[in-house]
Amino acid sequence: MFGISEFLVALVAFLLIVQFLKLQWAGRQLPPGPTPLPFIGNLWLLGFKLHPETLEKLAQIHGNIFTLWLGQSPVIVLHGFQAVKDGLTNNPEDVSGRPTTPFFNEKASDKGIILTSGHTWKQQRRFGLMTLRNLGMGKKGLEQLIQEEARYLVEYLTSERGQPLDxxxxxxxxxxxxxxAVVLGHRFSTDDETLQQLLEANDCLLKSGGSLSERLYNTFPWLMDHLPGPHKKMVSSHEFMYRFAKEEIRCHRERGVPDEPQDFIDFYLAQMVKCRDDPTSTFDEDSLIHTILDLFIAGTESTATTLRWALISLVLHPDVQEKVQQELDVVLGSSxxxxxxxxxxxxxxxxxxxEIQRYHCIAPVGVPRQCVKDTTLLGSPVPKGTVILPNICSVLADPEQWETPRQFNPAHFLDKEGNFMSRDAFLPFSAGHRVCLGERLARTELFIFFTNLLRAFTFSLPEGVTEINTERILGGLLQPHHYKICAIPR
Structure with missing residues (x-):
């Protein structure tokens, strides 16, 4: 007779075999990929992280479209320029959804822009784009805000008198x-406690993106809710930002919506009143709160991280820094x-x-997509609900598209006469229907901040320091390690 221990072992073995066969059956019509293990899928193979180098090795084995199992859920990875471009643009509507996870589904509950799909996403994104245009995206109004912040930054760095700083x-x-300034209608002083708390909360959410803690929460939410760990800080960070946005909305309501809206919240509150009797409207206070969070989370650290990588490239390539400064001096002068x-x-x-954006890819897979209907990707049938991961880093380092993909080389964007040359494979903001909402804003910010800094300073490593860490920290963004640098006034 079997004892209780033998019975339990046999039961576990049976469940594992059933789960293994279930995964094999579910994946029979999906693109090929590494064999998944019961319950954890391919997470063990990935080290519980979607690292670009790991995805590249898997693509060399399984091709430019392959299936990974994150736990019990299949995701299809698109690798390389052609696969990503075709996968996201041939049938863009089919892959315009967003996957839901227990953490964000509980917190966002189909609100905002980034994590929504279908009618909600279309209505909120359309309004977001229109409002940003009304506020001056691509016009002088918004540029003046960016120029003002660039001036504040230059003044701060000047006050440091070339001393090492992070x-x-x-x-x-x-x-x-x-x-x-765009969303709330005001800026914070650099020593404001609320701003510090916002940045800390934002940093926590970004660093937790794709982390082991987040994956465990999304795989076992019923268990993780009752356990301590880093996921608790994720929750508290999200709650703080939610309360902050709610308070800003309350202040706007107390002042009343002006005849000419001055910021994003003003426009949104006016839209809520306008659509009050529309049964198809998705405009309410909760959606506004999550849209504010989306704009803040997506619009702060992505550009700041790119600029941090920019300084690393400049100190590693002083000849590039000098040539940029010479061009700025000749064309623009100092005033x-x-x-x-x-x-x-x-x-x-x-x-x-x-080239900084290409070489220092900061968003390995961007924000995942989801098929909203049965479709076909690169000749492979893909059922509705399947998650799609476009490997953006593989596009920006595709050896078929870039002459020296593993080297920092500004000539990638210059023709033989030295004129700027755009490239089809330059997709740091992704592609298709869900291309980054703030692409124009990010491009404008990066250009104005970068040129103002290079016109005012020469950047170098502190005296006695000969190396700088170029390894990437994997999270919601690929961030550099903290470093110190000297901004020497020119």
Whole structure:
């Protein structure tokens, strides 16, 4: 007779075999990929992280479209420029959804822009784009806000008198203040406690993205809710940002919506009143709160991280830094206000900025997509609900698209005459229907901040320091390790 221990072993073995066969059956019509294990899928193979190098090795084995199992859920990875471009643009509507996870489904509950799908996403995104245009995205109004924050940043760095400093905090403050001015209608002083708390909460959420803690929460939410760990800080960070946005909305309501809206919240509150009797409207206070969080989270650290990588490239390639400064001096001089339109007269500087974004890919798979209907990807049938991971880093380092993909080389964006040259494979903001909402804002910010900094300073490593850490920290973004640098006034 079997004892209780033998029975339990046999039961576990039976469940594992059933789960293994279930995964094999479910994956029979999906693109090929590594064999998943029961319950954890391929997470063991990934080290519980979606690291670009691991995805590249798997693509070499399984091809430019392959299936991974994150726990019991299949995801299809698109690798390389052609696969990502075709997968996201051939049938863009089919792959325009967002997957839901227990953590974000509980917190966002189909609100906002980034994590929504279908009618909600279309209505909120359309309004978001229209409102950003009304507030001056791509016009002089918003440029003036960016120029003002760039000036504050230059003044701060000047006050440091070339002493070693960590630029991460000042960069995050500058870009968050741009978002605050656009969305809230005001900026914060750099020593404001609320701003510090916002940046800390935002940093926590970004670093937890794709982490083991987040994956465990999404795989076992019923268990993780009752256990201590880093996921608790994720929850508290999200709750703090939620309360902050709610308070800003309350202040706006107390003042009343002006005849001419001054910021994003003003426009949104006016839209809520306008659509009050529309049964198809998705405009309510909770959606506004989550849209504010979306704009803040997506619009702060992404550009700040790119600029931190930019300084690393400049100190590693002083010849590039010098050539940019020479071009700025000749074309703009020292007093002219820098505008986004100036990029057309600064081909080398523009090429360097693009190369920084290409070489230092900060969003390995962007935000995952989901099929909203049964469709076909690169000839493979894919059922509705399947998650799609476009490997953006593989596009920006595709050896078939870039002459020296593993080297920092601004010539990737210059023709033989030295004119700026756009490239089809430059997709740091993704592609298709869900291309980054704030692409124009990010491009404008990066250009104005970068050129103002290079015109005012020469960046170098502190005396006695000969190396800088270029390894990437994997989270919601690929961030550099903290470093110190000297901003020497020119």
């Amino acid at each position: 630029p991460s905090v000042s960069f995050s403050q500058a870009f968050s203040n741009v978002i605050c 002219q206000l820098i505008c986004y339109e100036d990029r057309k007269n600064l081909p080398y500087t523009n090429a360097v900025i693009h």
